[in-house]
Every structure is written in structure tokens, then in C-alpha cells.
Amino acid sequence: MIRIAAIALVGLAVAGVSAQQPVFRAGVDLVNFGVFVADKAGTPLTGLKPEDFEIVEDGTRQTVQYFAGGDPENAPPLHLGFMIDMSGSMADDMKDIRTAAIRFLDNVKRVQDITVVDFDTEVRVARFEGDDPRLVEHLRRRKPDGYTALYDAIGVYLTGASSQTGDKILVMYTDGEDTRSAMNQGELLDLLKSSDVTVYAIGYLQRGGSNRLTLQQTLHRLASATGGQAFFPTNLKDLDKMYEKILGDIAARYSIGYLSTNKRQDGAWRDVKVRVLREGLKHVKIRTRSGYYAPYKASEARR
Incomplete structure (x- = not known):
């Protein structure tokens, strides 16, 4: 049976995300x-x-x-999160970015479900079974616009993933710094350290200007807190190689x-x-x- 769940989160009000350390259930874990x-x-x-x-x-x-x-063959269920920046600065490159993303998702093995998070000023979440044909259409439907609520988007995904069991991996793509989130970087790092999600960040930062090094350090910091990695393509042709590297990591995990x-x-x-x-x-x-x-x-x- 095909299932899809969608959550729309508008503006700065990010439902379900707390900047505080989550309270874990009592008992032996x-x-x-x-x-x-x-x-x-x-x-x-x-x-x-x-x-x-x-x-x-x-x-x-x-x-x-x-x-x-x-x-x-012996791995636990895989819950994959795929996050894509849909802010206005992505407009010129969105066709190539979508194509690379679809190729990546088509090649993920043993995936139980895929949670797609797209964000600009708002954060939107949809969860699909791995073979749901509507996944591709979902990626193609939205148009780039607005600001970049990166931290809030990650926080929303982590909250939704907390109830899942098995391997949890988030692959995220962005082209710039956070310009809209209610959550700050320190609060997000606390959430990442409290989760068991592994984050792979891809930062296409060619328009980052003098902030490029700072942006790289931020994405490195977020990914390394989870045991993941950050990648920085210098052109969009490099995207497929980086997605292949992530697929190799997942298979060998x-x-x-x-x-x-x-x-x-x-x-x-x-x-x-x-x-x-x-x-x-x-x-x-x-x-x-x-x-x-x-x-x-x-x-x-x-x-």
C-alpha cells in the first residue's frame, strides 16, 4: 500500500521542534x-x-x-531523509539539482521509506514508501522562492525521525547560509547530538562570496556531530560523484x-x-x- 504524509510549517512557527534537549523515556535503552x-x-x-x-x-x-x-543483505531497515533547499537563490540551477537528486534516490537500496523535506521561508515534509512513484513528481513540483530556513528544516526532520527504528540517514542540499530560522546553530547542534541520525551535507557555495569558508565550517560542524560528512562541489557535474560516495557509505555502514x-x-x-x-x-x-x-x-x- 502506498502511503504519504505531509506536514506544512509556515513562516517562523516551527511546530514540534524544541531548542531544549529532548527528554528521553525512562527505563533501559x-x-x-x-x-x-x-x-x-x-x-x-x-x-x-x-x-x-x-x-x-x-x-x-x-x-x-x-x-x-x-x-x-544483513543491514537493518533504512529510513532516508532527503532535504533540498528551495530558496530563491536556487532558481538558476534547480533543473540540474533535481536531476541529480532523482538519480540518487533511484539508486538507494533497502530503503523502507523516504522523508522529503523542502524548505525556503517555510518548511514542508512528505514521507513516501521507497517505491512510491509520486516521489519524483513531488521533487519536480515546487518552484524556488523565499529565504533559507535551514536550521528549522533540520530540526523538523529530526523530530519526525525520533520515533523511527533502524538506520536513519539525512542527505541535505543547500547553497547558502541560514537566513530565516527561529532556531540558532547551537540549539540545532544540541538536537543533532541528541539524535541517532547521520547527516550528509552537500553545500553548493559558489555564490557564498566572502562567507564561503564560514558556510563550509558550519556544514562540516553539523555533519561531523552525527558521524556524517560534508561535501562541497565546485560545479553541478560533481553532484553525481558525491551522491555515489554517500551511497557507498550507506551500503558499508x-x-x-x-x-x-x-x-x-x-x-x-x-x-x-x-x-x-x-x-x-x-x-x-x-x-x-x-x-x-x-x-x-x-x-x-x-x-
Whole structure:
């Protein structure tokens, strides 16, 4: 059955997004991390097993309780978010941008659903099953206009993704700085650190002028907080190569879960280190989140 859900969020009123740290449910929770492993040349390393990984939380080694990935056949369900900047500055390039986006989405494997977020002054969200033919028409329908509410758009997506289970990946495309959001960058970073979504940012910043370096740093900061990456094409022909790189990351991704030995529900930040132990692979490149916020229970937080 084909399903589509749509949410329209107008102006600066961003429904469902809080600038504060989310309150997690009390109880014992499996801590999940998406992990990407590559050799020195950046080639993904697949075929690793649970015993090849070490998870250390605040200096204490943890026991892996859940493991999947490194192989598309054994990976958990994939919930993909695709975010596209529809502000007025995108008008001249929108045809090429849409074409590259559609090719990317056509090549995503094992996707359970795709949440499309398009934004300008407003933020709009639609969720499709992976094979829904209306997805392409949805991408083609909107016309570029208005300002750039980038931070609010990411916040809206994170709120919607919080109830999903499995791998959650957000691929976002923008050509400039945020000019409209109610949320600021610090508040958004807190939300990103509180989520288990991996963000890949593509910034086409050729019109960024003197702000280009600042914009690159911002997108790097947002993506790296989640274990993702930021890419900066110098021309639109580079888009397909960058989307191919993201597809390779998704296919080679490991999902690792554990039950923390720290049972306190104080909402505090916990640092997590992921290492590869297999002989000969101790100097590999690992991308993942740097930690997470513990579950929260008011009586324990006051101690």
C-alpha cells in the first residue's frame, strides 16, 4: 500500500521542534551507533564482526548486544531523509539539482521509506514508501522562492525521525547560509547530538562570496556531530560523484548497539569511543557519533 504524509510549517512557527534537549523515556535503552570504517585510502571496509569492535563509554568498555551491517543483505531497515533547499537563490540551477537528486534516490537500496523535506521561508515534509512513484513528481513540483530556513528544516526532520527504528540517514542540499530560522546553530547542534541520525551535507557555495569558508565550517560542524560528512562541489557535474560516495557509505555502514553499564538516568552527556581491534586494522578511519545523552529521570537528575 502506498502511503504519504505531509506536514506544512509556515513562516517562523516551527511546530514540534524544541531548542531544549529532548527528554528521553525512562527505563533501559539500547544505545545505537551507526559506524563507518575505511582504510587509509578511504575505501570502505566490510565483513567485520562484532568481536572486531570495541565500544568504550566514559572509559568503561561495553558489551555489544546488537550488530548488523557492513553488508546490505544483513543491514537493518533504512529510513532516508532527503532535504533540498528551495530558496530563491536556487532558481538558476534547480533543473540540474533535481536531476541529480532523482538519480540518487533511484539508486538507494533497502530503503523502507523516504522523508522529503523542502524548505525556503517555510518548511514542508512528505514521507513516501521507497517505491512510491509520486516521489519524483513531488521533487519536480515546487518552484524556488523565499529565504533559507535551514536550521528549522533540520530540526523538523529530526523530530519526525525520533520515533523511527533502524538506520536513519539525512542527505541535505543547500547553497547558502541560514537566513530565516527561529532556531540558532547551537540549539540545532544540541538536537543533532541528541539524535541517532547521520547527516550528509552537500553545500553548493559558489555564490557564498566572502562567507564561503564560514558556510563550509558550519556544514562540516553539523555533519561531523552525527558521524556524517560534508561535501562541497565546485560545479553541478560533481553532484553525481558525491551522491555515489554517500551511497557507498550507506551500503558499508555498521549498526552497533549495547546496553550501557551506567544505569543513571540523569540526562548527562556520555563520551563514546569506537575502535577496531582486528589485527592489521588498528589504524583505520572510523566515523561515528562522539557520544549521546543518557535517558532522563527527574528524581535522578536532582541528585
